[in-house]
Amino acid sequence: MRFLSGLLLIMALSPLVNAGPKTGPAYTEEPFGTLADGTKITAYTLANTNGAWAKIITYGGIVTELHVPDQNGQFDDIVLGFDNLKGYLAGHPYFGCITGRVANRVRNAQFTLDGKTYKVGATNGEHSLHGGISGFDKKVWKAEPMLTADGPALKLSYTSRDKEEGYPGNLQCVVTYTMTADNALRIDYHATTDKPTPVNLTNHSYFNLAGHHAGSIGEHILQLAAEQFTASDELLLPTGKIVSVANTPFDFRQPTAVGKRLQEAGGKPVGYDLNYVTGMQPTPQPRHVATLSEPKTGRILKVLTTEPGVQLYTGNFLDGTITGKGGAVYKQHTAICLETQHFPDSANRPEFPSIILRPGETYRQTTIYQFSTAKK
Numbered sequence: 001m002r003f004l005s006g007l008l009l010i011m012a013l014s015p016l017v018n019a020g021p022k023t024g025p026a027y028t029e030e031p032f033g034t035l036a037d038g039t040k041i042t043a044y045t046l047a048n049t050n051g052a053w054a055k056i057i058t059y060g061g062i063v064t065e066l067h068v069p070d071q072n073g074q075f076d077d078i079v080l081g082f083d084n085l086k087g088y089l090a091g092h093p094y095f096g097c098i099t100g101r102v103a104n105r106v107r108n109a110q111f112t113l114d115g116k117t118y119k120v121g122a123t124n125g126e127h128s129l130h131g132g133i134s135g136f137d138k139k140v141w142k143a144e145p146m147l148t149a150d151g152p153a154l155k156l157s158y159t160s161r162d163k164e165e166g167y168p169g170n171l172q173c174v175v176t177y178t179m180t181a182d183n184a185l186r187i188d189y190h191a192t193t194d195k196p197t198p199v200n201l202t203n204h205s206y207f208n209l210a211g212h213h214a215g216s217i218g219e220h221i222l223q224l225a226a227e228q229f230t231a232s233d234e235l236l237l238p239t240g241k242i243v244s245v246a247n248t249p250f251d252f253r254q255p256t257a258v259g260k261r262l263q264e265a266g267g268k269p270v271g272y273d274l275n276y277v278t279g280m281q282p283t284p285q286p287r288h289v290a291t292l293s294e295p296k297t298g299r300i301l302k303v304l305t306t307e308p309g310v311q312l313y314t315g316n317f318l319d320g321t322i323t324g325k326g327g328a329v330y331k332q333h334t335a336i337c338l339e340t341q342h343f344p345d346s347a348n349r350p351e352f353p354s355i356i357l358r359p360g361e362t363y364r365q366t367t368i369y370q371f372s373t374a375k376k
């Protein structure tokens with residue numbers, strides 16, 4: 001009896017403690033639930049030879065789990081999420097998903113392109129956030145797992161039809177996740193269109209390097225290679241001004257604890273929710289823009305991207321009403337998003353790097369979430 005209750009206790013705690021490692025290079029496939037219309041959702045795990053692994057589902061291309069070692073070789077799941085599809089269908093703040101067709105905000109849920117005004121799905125009062133009412137985070141992606149020279153990969157494809165959420169053109173998107181041999185989750189985005197359209201894709205993973213269940217991210221240390229950020233109004237829509245981080249609580253040019261100036265950062269609700277300018281144009285190859293580290297576990301996340309902007313978001317809207325994996329309660333400031341992207345409201349801001357994709361052109365973006373530890 002005592003053995004049985006001990007076993008049950010271990011089983012109950014295991015999602016909180018340690019679900020890894022799996023060994024690869026390999027991928028596996030398992031059912032992850034069914035949508036109301038009968039569509040079956042599949043989960044894929046991508047594991048490398050070090051035992052690091054990611055779980056990704058065909059619904060929203062969501063990274064539901066990401067297991068990486070700490071400095072003592074202990075694995076933990078370092079992204080917020082749910083154990084099952086029901087959690088994602090009940091509504092959630094974009095945990096781990098592919099975000100598009102246009103990530104971030106579109107003022108007044110409209111833009112004018114080549115003289116024509118398009119109305120898009122409004123989600124944020126009269127504005128649009130993260131692709132509209134049913135953005136890429138709620139779409140079912142066609143999946144093709146494979147073993148590549150870089151590691152096990154999952155190629156996800158989705159065609160966003162002309163006028164979907166009001167956006168023009170049939171947009172063919174391919175997003176490939178690769179779990180590399182050196183503990184990076186690499187995301188390659190690719191899109192083509194048959195009519196001019198804005199495109200701005202990102203991944204919206206919520207990281208907590210001490211584990212998704214570990215609570216406050218206040219002690220995480222962040223360094224961000226950005227001299228400037230796009231100033232925004234109280235609804236987080238850009239004013240068009242690009243301002244210096246110098247002498248503001250937004251200056252992360254030197255490694256700084258995220259919690260140190262969190263209150264000074266202001267906002268409603270309080271915390272960081274802003275777009276950093278790491279360049280004024282995308283780059284052909286990903287470059288290192290941010291380093292996040294967690295002192296207790298020694299886990300380090302380096303972010304490399306081709307994108308000119310990074311939205312830093314500290315889970316300000318999390319309020320403890322969401323219970324995630326293994327019963328973890330996600331309270332305010334228990335995760336950090338580093339959303340690599342073009343700037344918010346770019347479709348209405350000719351002064352920002354353009355997000356317009358035209359027929360014959362190819363949209364490409366690559367972001368690498370590279371994990372390591374302080375001690376080897």
Ligand code: GLA
Pocket residue numbers: 093094129236273274311312313317337339
């Ligand atoms: C982004 C936004 C935030 C919030 C989250 C989702 O990070 O900038 O304001 O909308 O997504 O909750």
